[in-house]
Amino acid sequence: MVSLRFPTAAIPRLPPSQAPNGVAIAATVAAAAAAAAAVAASLTLTGKSTGRPVPHPAPLWASLSLADAAAPSSVEPRTGATFPTEAAVGRRLLGIGLRKTSVLGLKSIDVYAFGVYADDNDLKQQLKEKYSKFSVSELKGNGELINDALERDIPMTVRLQIVYGRLSIRSVRSAFEKSVGSRLQKFGGQDTKELLQSFVAVFKDEYKLPKGSVIELSRESNHVLKICIEGEEVGSIQSKLLCKSLLDLYIGDDPFDENAKDDIHENIASILKS
Structure with a gap:
């Protein structure tokens, strides 16, 4: 059963004033x-x-x-894209990576940088009991830990920052149709076309994605996938299969960035032992 919700447009927030000197x-x-x-x-x-x-x-x-203090951030080294070390809902940054693609199998293009976020308490609540007997080094090499992070109802956010200046929303739809579609088939079989279309339809032609634009894809409680573009929630879909399939692109088998997955895995292990 797929549940769709499309909120009204959000009121943009004004930037904080600079402090006088x-x-x-x-x-x-x-x-x-x-x-x-x-x-x-x-x-x-x-x-x-x-x-x-x-x-x-x-x-x-x-x-x-x-305005007195800027929020701490981390930088993706290849593109210079910056990510806050803590999201607005209290989720901490677990790792940063880069989504690349190739043109005609020849030229490699940096499409977007991404950061994966989760709350320490949510991770501990869902995973610590099962993995309490393992050391940090054992957890780092335990593939089942990532599988549980994908499967369980743990709120997580993937923040995408566009670094390719000519990326269109149509290209985003096409890319997600291919990548998320393959994961849906991997986990759910062939009868997933309706679910896939409900997801890609959220990315409407009216949205523009200049360089620096931010898309946030968040698994909220009860496996609700919330999609935000430039801080505005544009849709949400309740589906455990869709949430798992999307997160698998970043932390599952054959991820977009293997080094980012390793960092995320290591940080989850450290959180569980803290």
């Missing part, structure tokens, strides 16, 4: 206060015209404190 602090705070007042007035007008509740703007000190 030195003798200019008073002028900066005054300007920020004036801008906050203007935003508040705009929100009030919008809320009244639409009949929706009017959101309260964040206090000025909150905006200033957010």
Whole structure:
């Protein structure tokens, strides 16, 4: 049974303000206060015209404190793509890799960099009891650990960052149709076409993917696959088979990046023994 949900468009978040410095602090705070007042007035007008509740703007000190420190990140060395070491929902970065493809079997193209995330507590809750007797070194060489990570209801996120500047959404659909389709057949047999089409149909022509664009594919609780493009949720599908097939591309047999899989495997092992 496949369950589809398509949410309304998300309201984009404004970037945090830069913190003021030195003798200019008073002028900066005054300007920020004036801008906050203007935003508040705009929100009030919008809320009244639409009949929706009017959101309260964040206090000025909150905006200033957010800019004081940049979030830590890790870099994919070949492309320079950066990944936050912790996702917004508290999931930590387990490993970074690169998806490459070839043109006519000759030229290799870097398509996107990716990072795989999971929450320590979710991993421990699902896996620690079974693997508590193993050492870290034993867990690193235990292929069954990855199979369990694929099979069980562990929330995980794969964050894709586009590094190929001429990638179209049509190309993304075609690539997923081939790669995810092969995994669906691997785990579920031949009768998976409807499920595959429900997934690739989420990637509509209206979405553009310039270099630096971010796609997030998340297995949430109860094996719900949530798809986000540039921070906007564009669809979700409840299917254990689809979630497993998608994650298998990155951490299963014959992954897109073998080194990334090894790093992810090693980090899961370390988390279980921490």
